Amino acid sequence: MKLLLHAGPMKTGSTAFQELLRLNRSVLEQSNIRFRHLRRQELNNLEAVVEDEERRGWPQVLLLSHECLCRVDPQRLKASLRSVPAPAEAVLVARPLREVYPSLYLQNLKGHVMRTSSFREFLQEQIERDRWPEQAQRGQVFRYEFLNQQMQSAGCEVHWISYRRASLLDDLVAWLAHHAEATGLLRGLKPLPKPSGVSPRRSLDGTVVEVARLVNDRCRAGTVSSEDRDRLLVALLDTSDLVRSQRQGMDSFRENHAPRLDALDEEINGDFWRQQAMHSSPWDPQ
16 A cells, blocks of 8 residues: 655645545545545544544555644654554645745635734744744744655655646646556546635735734624624635736735745745755656
């Protein structure tokens, strides 16, 4: 058998990949791939997940997916997977900080976090976390070499994909097809439907950030109900889609911060990006 881990990190297309696999579960089963989208609480009890899979009988390929798998303590992850009769192969996605930082902030605005702080305050927290990831007990980390070392310490063979929005799902499916020895997989998958509502696959535009912060503040204060907040967020997401369509997808919120975030990316991940550019994988579509 083979054990494959889709390990994150957040805001690198994880939700879209997971939804695509759920939609095509029958196609995966025909290729002898069992897909399990881990619930957040299962990250704290991976031993039970492994025991459950063993009781069901090991499949030819077991794919476990969660965007925070890369943040599980490596020794705990290694111990949890000890009874699996195959070494783990993990895939992670590296996305430039100019894209991933604004994306995480905007997700925090519309998600259950209900962030009310400014992007500047968010950046202060996140930059500190990525400069000293060893001290970060909570939250996301985008220092990619640190995540690479963590997964290797857990006993995983680690593969990286560079985030390219237009081809990301094809790149991830190509990784899966290669390692599951199911090369026809790409041709048989049904495409994802267009997202709606407060889907994680929809993002706020920078022009509505202050309105979203105000809505969250009122909801936290109890003057706006959770139901009304959801309705307002859907309206803001609809507005965001319209605004982006009128300017061909450009987002001034992201572009305004790009120079600073590019400099940070060089500081935090420069060596990683250069190292990755030197290595190509046999399953990489490029």
